[in-house]
Structures are given as C-alpha cells and as structure tokens.
Amino acid sequence: MSLDAVLSRIDTDLDASVTRLMELLRIPSISTDPAYADHCDAAADWLVADLASLGAEVTKRPTPGHPMVVGHVPGDGPHLLFYGHYDVQPVDPLDLWDTPPFEPQLQDTPKGRVIRGRGTSDDKGQLMTFVEACRAWKAEHGTLPCRITFFFEGEEESGSPSLVPFMEENREELTSDIALICDTGLFGHDTPAIVTMLRGMLQEEITIEGPSKDLHSGMFGGIAMNPARVLSRILAGLHDETGRVTVPDFYDGVPELPNSIAAQWDDLGFDESAFLGEVGLSVPAGEQGRSGLEMIWSRPTCEINGMWSGYTGEGFKTVLPSKASAKISFRLVGTQDPAAIDRNFRAYVEAMLPPDCTVTFNDNLGAGPASVMSTDSPMFEAARAALSDEWPKAAAYVGCGGSIPIAGYFKSIVGTDAMLIGFGRDDDQLHSPNEKYDLECFHKGIRSWARILDALS
Amino acid sequence: MSLDAVLSRIDTDLDASVTRLMELLRIPSISTDPAYADHCDAAADWLVADLASLGAEVTKRPTPGHPMVVGHVPGDGPHLLFYGHYDVQPVDPLDLWDTPPFEPQLQDTPKGRVIRGRGTSDDKGQLMTFVEACRAWKAEHGTLPCRITFFFEGEEESGSPSLVPFMEENREELTSDIALICDTGLFGHDTPAIVTMLRGMLQEEITIEGPSKDLHSGMFGGIAMNPARVLSRILAGLHDETGRVTVPDFYDGVPELPNSIAAQWDDLGFDESAFLGEVGLSVPAGEQGRSGLEMIWSRPTCEINGMWSGYTGEGFKTVLPSKASAKISFRLVGTQDPAAIDRNFRAYVEAMLPPDCTVTFNDNLGAGPASVMSTDSPMFEAARAALSDEWPKAAAYVGCGGSIPIAGYFKSIVGTDAMLIGFGRDDDQLHSPNEKYDLECFHKGIRSWARILDALS
Numbered sequence: 001m002s003l004d005a006v007l008s009r010i011d012t013d014l015d016a017s018v019t020r021l022m023e024l025l026r027i028p029s030i031s032t033d034p035a036y037a038d039h040c041d042a043a044a045d046w047l048v049a050d051l052a053s054l055g056a057e058v059t060k061r062p063t064p065g066h067p068m069v070v071g072h073v074p075g076d077g078p079h080l081l082f083y084g085h086y087d088v089q090p091v092d093p094l095d096l097w098d099t100p101p102f103e104p105q106l107q108d109t110p111k112g113r114v115i116r117g118r119g120t121s122d123d124k125g126q127l128m129t130f131v132e133a134c135r136a137w138k139a140e141h142g143t144l145p146c147r148i149t150f151f152f153e154g155e156e157e158s159g160s161p162s163l164v165p166f167m168e169e170n171r172e173e174l175t176s177d178i179a180l181i182c183d184t185g186l187f188g189h190d191t192p193a194i195v196t197m198l199r200g201m202l203q204e205e206i207t208i209e210g211p212s213k214d215l216h217s218g219m220f221g222g223i224a225m226n227p228a229r230v231l232s233r234i235l236a237g238l239h240d241e242t243g244r245v246t247v248p249d250f251y252d253g254v255p256e257l258p259n260s261i262a263a264q265w266d267d268l269g270f271d272e273s274a275f276l277g278e279v280g281l282s283v284p285a286g287e288q289g290r291s292g293l294e295m296i297w298s299r300p301t302c303e304i305n306g307m308w309s310g311y312t313g314e315g316f317k318t319v320l321p322s323k324a325s326a327k328i329s330f331r332l333v334g335t336q337d338p339a340a341i342d343r344n345f346r347a348y349v350e351a352m353l354p355p356d357c358t359v360t361f362n363d364n365l366g367a368g369p370a371s372v373m374s375t376d377s378p379m380f381e382a383a384r385a386a387l388s389d390e391w392p393k394a395a396a397y398v399g400c401g402g403s404i405p406i407a408g409y410f411k412s413i414v415g416t417d418a419m420l421i422g423f424g425r426d427d428d429q430l431h432s433p434n435e436k437y438d439l440e441c442f443h444k445g446i447r448s449w450a451r452i453l454d455a456l457s
Numbered sequence: 458m459s460l461d462a463v464l465s466r467i468d469t470d471l472d473a474s475v476t477r478l479m480e481l482l483r484i485p486s487i488s489t490d491p492a493y494a495d496h497c498d499a500a501a502d503w504l505v506a507d508l509a510s511l512g513a514e515v516t517k518r519p520t521p522g523h524p525m526v527v528g529h530v531p532g533d534g535p536h537l538l539f540y541g542h543y544d545v546q547p548v549d550p551l552d553l554w555d556t557p558p559f560e561p562q563l564q565d566t567p568k569g570r571v572i573r574g575r576g577t578s579d580d581k582g583q584l585m586t587f588v589e590a591c592r593a594w595k596a597e598h599g600t601l602p603c604r605i606t607f608f609f610e611g612e613e614e615s616g617s618p619s620l621v622p623f624m625e626e627n628r629e630e631l632t633s634d635i636a637l638i639c640d641t642g643l644f645g646h647d648t649p650a651i652v653t654m655l656r657g658m659l660q661e662e663i664t665i666e667g668p669s670k671d672l673h674s675g676m677f678g679g680i681a682m683n684p685a686r687v688l689s690r691i692l693a694g695l696h697d698e699t700g701r702v703t704v705p706d707f708y709d710g711v712p713e714l715p716n717s718i719a720a721q722w723d724d725l726g727f728d729e730s731a732f733l734g735e736v737g738l739s740v741p742a743g744e745q746g747r748s749g750l751e752m753i754w755s756r757p758t759c760e761i762n763g764m765w766s767g768y769t770g771e772g773f774k775t776v777l778p779s780k781a782s783a784k785i786s787f788r789l790v791g792t793q794d795p796a797a798i799d800r801n802f803r804a805y806v807e808a809m810l811p812p813d814c815t816v817t818f819n820d821n822l823g824a825g826p827a828s829v830m831s832t833d834s835p836m837f838e839a840a841r842a843a844l845s846d847e848w849p850k851a852a853a854y855v856g857c858g859g860s861i862p863i864a865g866y867f868k869s870i871v872g873t874d875a876m877l878i879g880f881g882r883d884d885d886q887l888h889s890p891n892e893k894y895d896l897e898c899f900h901k902g903i904r905s906w907a908r909i910l911d912a913l914s
Contacts, residue, residue, distance in 0.1 A: 222788065236689040
C-alpha cells in the first residue's frame with residue numbers, strides 16, 4: 001500500500017477536512033454545564049454518523065453523564081485504539097473573545113492560517129486529525145490498514161465521571177495492542193512529541209459557612225466569625241514559603257527525575273523566559289530549586305481555580321458574608337494517590353476551622369492518578385520515526401503538565417499501553433478566550449497519523 | 458402647647474403615617490448601583506414634596522452623585538437639625554427574600570406587626586419617624602415647636618462621596634444648636650439609646666493581577682504565579698492569631714475604654730450568647746480578652762466584605778486566573794486616622810506582592826473617622842428623660858458598631874454636636890434579605906420624637 005498516495009490525497013482534500021471539522025466545532029458541547037447537555041449529545045451523534053461513513057460499526061453509548069462513542073473497523077495486523085474527546089471547556093469570559101466561540105473561522109494571522117473557535121485545539125481539531133487520516137487511507141485503498149477501534153468521550157473537561165465505570169464494563173471491547181491518544185502538543189514550534197509522563201488531577205470545591213445569613217459588618221463586625229477570613233487562611237496555608245504544598249504526606253510517591261530524562265529535557269532547550277513572557281510573566285513561581293520543565297511536567301501542584309464570597313458587584317456593600325467558597329485543583333505525578341490526598345486535604349481544611357464554622361466538600365468532582373508510560377514497546381520507536389519524517393525536527397519523548405486520566409486508565413483498567421501524540425501549540429489558548437488550532441498543525445497532524453498508521457501496520 | 462394632644466394625634470394617624478412610608482419604600486433608591494440613579498432622584502423628589510406639605514422651604518440640591526434634600530421651617534427657641542438618608546442597600550441575594558424588597562408589606566409575625574421591605578429600618582422608616590412627629594405637631598398646633606432644618610442624604614450606603622464637599626459649601630445653612638440623627642437602634646428589645654460613640658469606616662478594594670490572561674492550570678500550573686494565591690496570603694495576613702489587625706500602626710489612636718463607660722456597659726446586661734445565637738453563632742470571634750460589647754462598639758475591625766477570582770460557576774474549570782479581587786472594610790474607633798490606615802494598608806499589600814504581580818486600588822470608596830460625642834450639653838439629658846418617658850426602660854448612652862460618618866462631620870465641619878437616637882432592633886436584618894421595621898418601633902419612634910421636640914423646645 002502506498003503511503004505517498006494517502007499523503008497526496010490528504011493534501012488535496014484539506015479543504016473538505018476543514019469543512020467537516022467546522023461542523024463539529026459549531027456544536028457547543030460544553031460538558032461541565034448541564035445547560036449544554038443536548039449539545040454534547042448532538043456532538044456524539046455527529047461523530048457516530050461520521051465514523052459510519054468510514055465503514056465503522058459505531059454506537060452511541062449512554063452513561064449517567066454524556067454519551068461515549070465507540071466504533072470498530074475490522075482488519076488484519078495490529079489492533080489500534082484511538083481516543084479523543086468531543087466535549088469542550090466553558091467559554092467565559094465571553095467578552096474577551098474576538099469572534100463567537102462556536103462560529104469557527106479560518107483566519108490569516110502574522111503566524112499563519114489558524115482555525116479559530118472553542119475546541120479547535122482541545123480536542124475536536126486534534127480528534128479529527130486521526131479520523132481524516134483514516135478517511136484518506138480508506139479513500140485511497142478501500143480499507144483501513146489494520147484493525148481500528150475509535151473511542152470518543154464527552155466528559156473530559158468535567159472530570160470524566162463516567163469514564164472508569166464505562167471502561168470497566170467494556171474492558172474487552174476496549175482492549176487493543178496500543179491506545180493512541182491525541183490531546184497533547186508539539187514541543188516548541190515544530191518538534192513532534194510523544195508524551196511519556198502525564199500529571200494526574202484531583203479537584204476539590206469547598207464552602208465554608210459561618211453565620212446563618214449575611215450580616216451587617218457594622219453591627220456584627222468584630223464579634224462574628226467571617227468565613228471569607230477562614231477561607232483565606234485555608235487557601236494561604238496550602239503552600240509554604242518555598243512553594244511546596246503543605247497538605248500532609250502530599251509528596252508521598254513523588255519521584256525525583258531520573259538523570260537520563262533530566263538530561264533529555266535539558267537538551268530540549270526550553271526557553272523559560274519566552275514561555276512565561278508569552279503570558280506576561282517573567283519569574284518561575286513554583287518550588288524553589290526546580291527547573292521550569294520540572295515545574296510543569298514532573299512536579300505536583302496545588303492551584304486555586306476559583307474563589308468567591310460576599311458582595312462582588314459594583315460599588316461597596318459592607319456585608320459580613322455567611323459563606324465563602326473555592327475551587328482548588330491538584331496536579332499529581334509519579335504514584336501520588338488521589339484518594340489519599342483527597343482525605344488529607346479534607347482533614348487539613350477541617351483542622352483549620354474555628355468554632356462556629358462548618359465546611360462542605362463537593363464529592364462529585366474528578367480525580368485521576370498520574371501516568372508514566374513505558375517506552376520499551378517497539379511501537380514507540382516506530383511512531384517516533386514516522387513523526388520525525390513528517391516534521392522538520394526529530395520527535396522527542398516529553399512530559400505534559402495537563403491531566404489526561406484516560407492514559408492511566410488504559411493501563412490500569414484495560415491493560416493497554418497508551419501513546420500520546422498531539423499537534424497543539426503553546427499559543428493555542430486552551431481553556432481561554434480565542435482558542436485556535438494552526439491549520440498547519442491540522443494538516444501535518446493528519447499526515448502524521450497516516451505515517452504512523454503506515455509504520456505500525 | 459400640649460404634648461398629649463400631639464401624642465394622641467400620632468396614635469390616631471398611624472395608618473396614614475404607614476401609608477406614606479410605604480410610598481417612599483416603593484422607590485428602589487439603591488445608591489451604590491448607577492443603574493438606580495433615577496430612583497434615588499425620585500426618592501429625593503418625594504421627600505421635597507412631603508417636606509413642602511409641612512410648610513418647609515425645601516430644595517433638592519444637586520451633587521456629583523445623588524441629590525441632597527434640605528428644608529427649613531422657621532421658628533423660635535432652639536434650632537434643631539434633623540438628618541436621615543433616603544438611599545438603601547442593594548438587595549442581592551434576591552432569591553433569599555420572602556417578599557419583593559420594594560413591595561413593602563405590613564405583616565403579622567409571632568413577635569408582632571412589622572413593616573417588611575428594603576429600607577424599612579435603614580433608614581427610610583427611621584427618617585419618617587421624625588417627619589411624622591413634625592406632621593402631628595403641626596396638625597395639632599399649626600406650627601412646629603421650634604426652628605427646624607431637615608437634611609436628607611442619598612449616598613449613605615455608598616460611602617457618602619458628596620457629603621463633605623456639600624457640608625463644607627453649605628456650612629452656614631447646616632448650622633444649628635444640635636444635629637439629630639435617626640439611623641441607630643434600641644438597645645435590646647426596649648431600652649431607648651443615645652449613641653455617644655460611633656465607629657468610623659475605611660473601605661478598600663484591591664485587584665491583584667498576574668498573568669496577562671487566564672491560563673490552563675495544566676500547562677502553566679506550577680510555573681506561573683497565581684494571583685488568587687497572592688490575594689489569599691494578603692487577606693489571611695490581615696489578622697494575627699489573637700484576632701488583632703496587623704496593618705502597621707493600625708492601633709494608633711485606639712483608646713482603652715474609660716472605667717465609667719465600661720461599668721455602664723456591664724450594667725446593660727448584654728447577652729452575648731443570644732446576640733450571636735440569633736445568627737447561628739456561639740463564640741465571639743474578635744480580639745482575645747475583649748468583651749462582646751467592646752468588640753462591636755469600641756474596638757476597630759478589619760473585615761473581608763467580598764472576594765472573587767477565576768471560575769465561580771457550576772462544575773469545574775481548571776483555569777489559573779489572571780486576577781483576583783477583594784473588598785475589605787475597616788471599622789475605626791477613637792482617633793484612628795482613615796488616611797493613615799489607607800496608606801499603611803496599601804503599603805502592606807504592596808509589600809506582599811511577589812514578582813510579576815501588580816495591584817490596583819479603588820480610589821473612589823468611602824472613609825470617615827470615628828465619632829465620640831460629648832454628653833455635657835443639657836440637651837442630652839433632656840432627650841434621655843423624654844425617651845425614658847416613652848419606653849418601658851430608662852434610656853442609656855451606648856456605642857454603635859456601624860459607621861455613620863455624618864455624626865463626625867457635624868462636629869468637624871459645621872461645629873455642631875450630634876445626638877444619635879434611633880428605634881431599630883437587632884433582628885431588623887439591615888443590609889440583608891427580608892429587612893423589616895417593627896410597627897411598634899415606627900409608632901413609638903414618632904411618639905419619642907414628639908416628646909423630644911417638646912423637651913428641647
């Protein structure tokens with residue numbers, strides 16, 4: 001079978017590939033907000049129809065949350081599974097978007113053509129790179145090069161509550177020789193990367209309650225406990241003065257970076273100043289004595305993602321608030337145990353409560369351990385070589401600061417290794433206003449998957 | 458002139474007095490929100506018309522904010538000035554109101570009849586007690602008992618930005634023998650009280666900014682400074698472990714309570730448990746070693762009135778926020794200097810900023826020193842006797858935790874002593890949902906002013 005013919009067809013069909021992606025992008029499949037549930041369902045339906053057009057035997061599978069989409073294409077040779085997620089992040093603050101988030105557009109920018117809109121890079125655009133590679137292959141050869149299972153999720157941006165039960169119930173069906181996951185990025189501008197180290201995640205939401213109602217701070221100020229003050233103390237106490245997280249036993253299971261990996265990362269020539277400068281910063285703010293890449297790839301973190309209490313409108317209201325809330329997330333590495341950290345965090349919070357204050361924890365948030373891939377399988381080297389053929393620079397094994405719990409679940413539940421390859425760029429504005437995906441990344445991403453399909457089959 | 462006839466008429470006309478108050482309550486004169494500016498103006502117009510019906514020469518006086526209302530009734534004997542404010546607090550959270558805040562109602566409750574709605578107790582209902590006493594006096598005698606100046610403000614709930622310039626420009630017109638202010642409460646259920654000690658106020662709003670935009674906490678978590686963490690540290694550091702405020706030199710000008718006043722307060726039999734129990738609390742949360750009344754009347758405080766950062770909606774968004782804000786207010790006592798504390802607070806905040814973070818302060822908020830009244834004037838004892846005649850318990854000199862900067866301004870700008878007498882109750886839900894004013898307080902408040910008018914003239 002000729003790879004060149006497939007690559008040519010990918011080039012020729014690029015406009016049609018973009019048009020199909022735009023259709024999917026127009027569906028506002030925000031998974032974290034129940035108001036968008038129907039749109040998540042519509043995105044799943046769109047994928048079912050699209051995979052069917054590739055000849056897959058495909059089904060939309062209900063869950064207590066948003067549906068999964070699973071498709072199978074029979075074939076010889078190795079059995080590859082491809083995972084992506086069709087849900088997207090919320091879009092607020094909406095007023096910072098230059099174009100409507102769900103009206104995707106092709107735009108010419110000083111850095112090249114981009115596809116602009118929510119989900120372009122995370123993850124609909126990336127998901128479609130693999131689908132389009134398969135489409136081109138089938139168009140050229142009438143079949144796919146090997147047996148392929150497609151597995152699409154709609155809850156990745158809201159902690160994947162249905163993922164583990166679904167994988168446990170469908171372990172057999174989701175077993176393959178390797179799980180390919182496209183939800184990561186290039187390193188720098190054009191170094192293709194295979195992620196072998198992924199941080200896990202633990203999400204917490206706490207509400208501290210004190211007085212039974214909002215009070216007048218003149219009448220009660222001084223004598224009444226202020227929950228906003230209690231919350232501030234809890235949040236401020238989460239880090240010590242060296243930037244380390246203070247939750248008891250938090251660093252249990254956090255490995256030191258092996259020298260070999262540390263050396264490889266040094267070779268990547270990470271430009272800390274440029275990375276921080278892009279977002280208006282200059283000084284690494286993590287643990288003292290750690291490199292920038294360690295801070296984002298191999299060290300655990302604790303971040304406040306949101307907090308709110310009392311009067312937040314225009315002007316001033318001298319209220320003594322009755323409650324105060326915060327959303328906090330931990331990024332986990334090595335063998336850190338989300339359940340143990342959850343217990344220890346909650347105990348820490350409870351120990352900080354003064355008399356007359358109570359705390360409520362949200363039990364419906366996400367948690368997943370970190371993943372560290374074994375690169376022993378020859379498939380890793382084959383994929384690395386295929387990527388190196390497509391891009392101007394040789395592919396590298398890297399870490400990733402984001403949490404993609406699915407990678408760990410393939411290993412722990414299904415028993416399959418996962419290979420994370422993606423084509424996003426650092427300036428894609430993931431989770432932020434004006435998200436984009438470079439047209440070059442979409443195009444070369446499709447070509448990369450065609451090369452990998454060829455190399456693995 | 459017969460006081461009894463006036464008191465009788467007050468009793469007879471109570472329904473009409475309530476009806477007039479309801480008209481004023483229906484005007485949503487929220488001063489802190491620019492969207493309600495027209496309603497503030499309408500409330501001023503209503504008062505102009507009402508004072509004119511008493512025979513006052515009355516004018517609505519423009520300011521850069523909401524208008525003042527000033528009315529004069531000539532007469533012999535002492536010249537009394539009466540101050541009140543026609544603006545009200547915002548009403549959120551609206552969903553906690555059992556009745557619409559601007560559709561006032563008379564309700565029967567287990568504790569008696571109440572007038573329910575925003576501004577009933579703070580301060581429209583209280584303001585009208587004096588106006589209705591004047592109306593009854595005039596109806597009975599054809600004139601008022603002495604020379605009276607009415608002075609109504611519409612910015613009390615938003616820091617009174619126009620008050621000082623207005624008083625300075627109209628010093629002569631606002632000069633009287635004593636300024637009567639009706640914006641305080643009874644002590645306990647039925648001890649009439651003259652406030653001789655009022656806390657001042659300093660309002661601050663700070664916004665900490667770090668990254669130039671909201672970031673993905675996976676991609677940037679660990680290496681990027683999180684402004685919510687910085688804000689938490691700033692807020693948590695405002696008190697030490699004994700409950701004292703840590704702003705440098707904060708306690709300059711805070712006097713120890715004279716033994717005579719301390720003894721008088723002990724005699725009031727303040728029921729700390731009951732006071733806190735009303736709002737679901739049990740333990741005084743202020744400075745160690747201070748009594749409950751000291752905490753709310755004679756000790757300065759620092760309270761967080763609002764804070765917000767990042768994602769505060771439903772579900773979870775793993776954002777690393779670009780900024781974090783808080784509203785903070787200080788209650789001041791003795792001779793604490795708001796300007797000095799403002800400077801020292803800002804220096805404290807700036808000293809807490811890590812690299813890459815900046816702070817913006819809101820320069821348009823309110824500030825006013827505490828007031829301590831001299832009770833040497835015989836008018837104080839005359840008023841105390843008049844109040845003792847109306848209520849089941851003898852009147853007392855007390856403190857007040859709230860900030861009523863006007864009291865201090867009468868002394869510092871106009872050179873007049875102020876006498877603060879009010880009829881609110883602790884459970885009036887000032888600044889909170891379901892604000893009310895007991896009908897008994899409105900009724901006996903009107904009668905009290907008639908007795909005081911009689912005693913002072």
